[in-house]
Amino acid sequence: VSHTAETTRIAAGTRQAVALADAELKGAQPVFNLALSHVGHHQTRNRGTIGGSVSLGEPAAEMPATAVALGAEIEIHSRDRGVRLVKAEEFYLGPYMTVLEPDELVTAIHYPRWGSDAITVFREVAQRPGDFALVGLVGRVRVAQGKIAEAGLAWFGMGPTPIKARQAEAALIGASVSDIDTRAIAELAVADTDPFTDHHATAHYRRTVGRRIFGRTLGEALNIQQAAA
Template sequence: MKPPPFDYHAPRDLGEALAVLAGAGAGGKVLAGGQSLIPLMNMRLAAPAHLVDINRLTGLATIEADAGGVRVGALARHAAVERSADAARAQPLLRSALRQVAHPVIRNRGTVVGSLVHADPAAELPAVLAVLGGSVRLARHGGGQRDVPAGEFFTGPLESALRPGELAVSAFFPALPPRAGTAFREVARRHGDYAMAGAAAVVVLDEDLRIVSARVACVSAGPVPVTIDVSQVCDRRPAASADWAAVAAAVRDRVDPEADIHATADYRRHLTGVLAGRALRAAAREAAGDGRDAGEAGEPSDG
């Protein structure tokens, strides 16, 4: 199928891009990687009047990592962020999740910020931004910018806080405190497919290696990434003896996924609990300095 007619714009700098978007209003869509937008247009599920191609704005292809975290520019490709050693040191959860995104050919073209703006609750990166408490920076014509925290950015399935005329210019993924660990787990029918369920986890320990903070963001568990704090369930236990089955049950009780052709709601709820328990346990191991990680295949069931 072919997309409906549209006006194509190829701005050569950020100011021009923002001016075009301001003029296009609600009829404008940004083309960066195009891995989601172009199929939607071809199936006529999206019909923008103006397509604003930002691929000439090479100054947005940045990956900046420091002790505070990682800021990813709007044109930074999945593959570039996945390969960045500096980004992986500052925030290892990014690389863990990116390895689960689609296939290499998609990651070579798709962008991290574009995935966030697409706001698919079955995608990996919205969950990562949510569990880390990150933010997306939005710019508009006239020089105005605003940073929208993840908890406010995702407003519904394929819906974000991006307003007509705005451009998402970067996303920020905060670094973690000392004695913190992360992990990402998901299950898909085939590697590279959207996940039937998944979990991005962050665990923080105190000096005695007791769990002081544990939270998880669930994939495909609701209309937006579902972020759940299970610190109280962990009850400040040592990481090595936490009741991960109880943690998994707590997550199951707090998600309300929908059924589809791939899974019933009950199965997806059960799977979300299992994956959350596994991800949190792996994150706790990492935080405690235990490099062992059984991965998806070798881990026992969490109920």
Template sequence: MALLAEHGDDAKLLAGGQSLVPLLALRLASPSVLIDLGSVPGLDYIRGDDGHLAIGAMTRERTVERSDLVKSSVPLLSEAMPLIGHLAIRNRGTLGGSTAHADPSAEIPAVAVALDAQVTATSSKRGERTIPASQFFQGFFTTALEPDEALTQVRFPVAGPGTGVAFEEATRRHGDFAMVAAAAAVRIDDGRIGDARIVTIGVSDVPVRCREAEQALIGVEPLASAFEEPSSLAASACDPPSDLHGTSAYRKHLIRVLVRRALEKSTRRPKEQT
């Protein structure tokens, strides 16, 4: 933190290097100082913390993927992890690096926004502050971190009883970044939907929470026919870009299909668990 404060914008933190090293190789980033977090102790942990699961910034993506504690406490995160790149990337990439990098197609930020996770930012001068995920991701590869702050932890709320989750994505090849993905976490109370969280990625410069679609699901019986309208509302909630991977209209189509699939899968799961 002291080095960050000293060098400010001239410095970059190096975590797993899976995004930063390609940027350096392509000369898209050319910081004069690299601060290697790999030699900083105490940033690699997964632990329960007052109804939350706290995960240290330097915890490797593969460690999160393989953790039974993550699977039982934050199943949406567990579900998303194998979709990140390839095994070799997840062996090095870190939860903090992915969150701080804020790629608009990245899975971990989608989970953080869906679950209202809390990000801890630390600086040598001002100490720690907590930033809600909904405010952390501010734009294309842009976060609320100040130049002298490091992300040190992300806290995810533990899933309550009756919760079902699903993470559905469309990629050209396995391991590619998602063209579009949809994350859903629903809670079933007495056979009806009591809470729903839906987030899409690849459709804007930050993960998009589909609040109208969520509202339309409350109190509804989780039948396949009930998911058409919320899926269309999710597609209307954003204006995805066109690029060489697909047109805006195609992405909207993917949102409808993936949100519907995510809702079907997530609402089936609480039943499968009992």
């Protein structure tokens, strides 16, 4: 793990448990740290790697959605063609499908540093701790002079890939914190999703729960920010 003023680079082979215990990484990437604490169990995190979780492309997993929400870039190596960087939101094509070519390997993930004034947004609903999420939301919102200056939000468990809440992000940017209608923003956020029905939950259930957790989580985060201002 290495840091610059603008980014944090995490090597693909970094164990999840090692990353979770890294105090400097927690300070630089609090959303990443919080999301990682919900990945599997401590036994699996001792063996699982950051690159493995990101590159697998499980649509209900925390790490792919976190990379998408924070605007991360995936560092990819080919023996013959060298290195390329791919935006996380362009990396996933479908469940367990990515843009990786047969001769390529993920070697690192680069996460932008949002600054200490950014608000952490995270919540997931799962049947048991450590299970894949039925519905999950992750991201950051940065406030400047009482208005939303930047927003990066993504869903997991709400479609075939991690899904950016683009309409919600667009509606938030420039809005006064005191005037935000979290229910209306939640409707926009859910409109971007493409949930599925399986033996765990229906698409209707996922939309309903997603709407609730988005409004509640965003509202709580903004209330904390206002209290600290």
